[in-house]
Every structure is written in structure tokens, then in C-alpha cells.
Amino acid sequence: MSKTKAPPEILVIGGGIGGVATALALARRGLRSQVFEKAAEFGEIGYGIQQGPNAYRMLDWLGVMKDIEPQAVFTKEMILIDALTDRELTRISCGPAFRKRYGAPYTVVHRRDLHGALLDACRKYDEIGLHTGKELASFEERGAGVIARFADGSEYEGAALIGADGLRSRVREIVIGDGAPRPAGHVTYRGVVPFDQVVDQSHFDDMVIWVGPNLHFVQYRLRGGTVMNNVATVASRKFERGERENYGGPDELMEAFSRTTPHVQEMLTYVGKDKNWVLHDREPHPGWSRGRVTLLGDAAHPTLQYLAQGACMAIEDAVVLSGKLKEAGREINAALLAYEKERYLRGARVTVTARIFGGIIHCDGGTRDLRNHLLAQRTPETFWEVDWLYRGIEV
Numbered sequence: 471m472s473k474t475k476a477p478p479e480i481l482v483i484g485g486g487i488g489g490v491a492t493a494l495a496l497a498r499r500g501l502r503s504q505v506f507e508k509a510a511e512f513g514e515i516g517y518g519i520q521q522g523p524n525a526y527r528m529l530d531w532l533g534v535m536k537d538i539e540p541q542a543v544f545t546k547e548m549i550l551i552d553a554l555t556d557r558e559l560t561r562i563s564c565g566p567a568f569r570k571r572y573g574a575p576y577t578v579v580h581r582r583d584l585h586g587a588l589l590d591a592c593r594k595y596d597e598i599g600l601h602t603g604k605e606l607a608s609f610e611e612r613g614a615g616v617i618a619r620f621a622d623g624s625e626y627e628g629a630a631l632i633g634a635d636g637l638r639s640r641v642r643e644i645v646i647g648d649g650a651p652r653p654a655g656h657v658t659y660r661g662v663v664p665f666d667q668v669v670d671q672s673h674f675d676d677m678v679i680w681v682g683p684n685l686h687f688v689q690y691r692l693r694g695g696t697v698m699n700n701v702a703t704v705a706s707r708k709f710e711r712g713e714r715e716n717y718g719g720p721d722e723l724m725e726a727f728s729r730t731t732p733h734v735q736e737m738l739t740y741v742g743k744d745k746n747w748v749l750h751d752r753e754p755h756p757g758w759s760r761g762r763v764t765l766l767g768d769a770a771h772p773t774l775q776y777l778a779q780g781a782c783m784a785i786e787d788a789v790v791l792s793g794k795l796k797e798a799g800r801e802i803n804a805a806l807l808a809y810e811k812e813r814y815l816r817g818a819r820v821t822v823t824a825r826i827f828g829g830i831i832h833c834d835g836g837t838r839d840l841r842n843h844l845l846a847q848r849t850p851e852t853f854w855e856v857d858w859l860y861r862g863i864e865v
Contacts, residue, residue, distance in 0.1 A: 484635035488767030488784030495792035523574035524862025525782035553682035639769035655709030657718025683834035754818030771817030
């Protein structure tokens, strides 16, 4: 049994992007932490991450962008194309006007490259302890600290406990107890292929989304441009009809995309059909913080993928939380409440807006006609839709 005698450290449950970003942010402010990962080793599962300028600025402050940039791709344009006609609907230019407005570029990076850079940075700090094979069983507040108990029988004591343990958070289960996350009925298939195997290379430095009824397909380069990331998503008709098991399979994927152009159907060969990801979120819920315990990232405000902000919000959370803890000193309860107050509505807006955007890109019939008509009136330098998001926060 391992247990500290004094509680000067912050206990971080979860060693994903949010957890290691939190430890790094705390260390940069001179605060100590211990990070506990349930798996046998630290790592990330998944493929690409889009980093809006709001996340880029946070990662730059964390000191890791210099390590990420060689593997990142700097997006030139974000382009929306009708998957039924191959007609461009609109685009956002991420060039000089975009960078000037938001103080940073738009980048895309592999999840493992981002997580790896954060983890490597953590390992350089004596203020950070990293533990694997630590599955949280319970915790309790005692005196001026929190004791975390793990499935292997070990205990650790800290000044506060941060639940950065993801969508199905054990910490959230104890603090809020609002049950399982909400399935959206959307299912995603992913694949990464060498760039030289991609037939259409016309969008070399762009991030492109082909949109259609109950479907979309996203494509952008990763790993310094050497591979192409491909993401196909369907809004399941079976789920819509009330079927809650075995929905969104490869048969639905192919059926949904059967109406798209041959060009779009050809790109389906780039995604694997043997594995999919069922998308979930939660209703926005206050009360993340209870005493010396709070939530962060997907544990606090899980969101659908349609704003590409899940990891970005976790990184913002980490920076804000570290600042509140530094400012508050020994007033831990007040710091956690101040953190929640600052982050709650922004997280809620991302969650709700992502749902709306999912509906917009998957629409059909007259709604699709209206969408296409309205998007045609935009210019590439029209940023008002994302201003509130990409302006983000200041450190």
C-alpha cells in the first residue's frame, strides 16, 4: 500500500489527453500532481484530431507545439462538399485573415502524436508522478484532503481529485450519478492510408467534409502529410426506428452511401469495416464539483464530433483549472467551484451546438435545399459561426 503522509499534490484520474494536459498545466504553475491511468500503459486509441486555434494557443502555452508541429498538418481550407452531387457548398479559409483573427492556425494531428508530446513533456517534470494499472475504486474526503482507493488495494492522498477519466467516468458516477451516456444513433468508421495510395489528391492541405442525408465523410492528412485520415459516419435509420442493438453496421454504412457519387463511394475503401465507434454525449449538467473533487474533459461535458472540440475542450479545461488552483492556494473548494463556473456554459454550448451541426450536415429534402442555399451566400472569410469557439480563452 502506497500512501503519502501529507496532501500537497493533486490526484488526476485518467491518463488520456485531458489527464496529462492537466498534470502538465499544473506543473507549469508550480503545482504537483499524480496521474493514475487504468490501462497497463499510457497511450491513445484513435486517429486524427482537429485542433482549432483555441486549442493551438493552449498547447503553445503548455510548451508542446514545437514538438507537435513536425507531425501536424496546417490546414489551408476547410471545405464542405455535397456528397450527392460533388458540388462545393462553402469553405472557410484558414489563411492569413484567419490566423490574424484568432492568433493561431488550424491544425490536424494524430491522437497518438498529441498525447505522446504531452506525456513526454510530463516526464520532464519532477512535479508529476505517472502511474499505470491504477483503476479507481472509490474516494473520500478526509480532513484537508482526498483519499483515492484503487482496485489493486493501493491508496493515495492529495489536496484534490480531478476526474479526467472519460465518457464513462467512475468519478462522475460517484459525484453526479446520472447514469450511462446518451447514444446519438451515429456510428463512425475510420481508416488511415498512405497518402500515395489516395486516388484524388486535389485537396492536399485541406480538410474536406462530404455531407449527405444521414451521412458524412471527412478527409485530411496526418503525420506530417504522409498519410490520409478518413472518417465515415452514418446516422443510423435502425436507431431512429427504435432499434438499440446492432445498429450502424457495415450494411447500413454502404446503404447510406449508395446515394453518393462514385467518387465518394470509392473513398469508402479507405476505412476499415471491421470496427466502428458508436457516438455518445450527455445532457449538460452542472454540479461537476463537490468539495475537493471535480471533473474535466469528457467526464464533465462529453460532446459529439461535429465541432471537432472534444480534446480541445479538455485542454482548455486543464489550463483554466490549473490557473484557478494556483490563484486560490489552499482554498481548494473555492477554486474548483470557480473553475466549474467558468467552464460550464462553454462546455454546454459546445455539446448543444455539436448536435445542431450534426443535424445540419446530415439533413435531407427541403432542409438540405435550404442549407445549401444559405451556405452559398457565405464567403471563405466569413467566420461569425465559429467566432465564439475559436476566440476561446486567454491564459
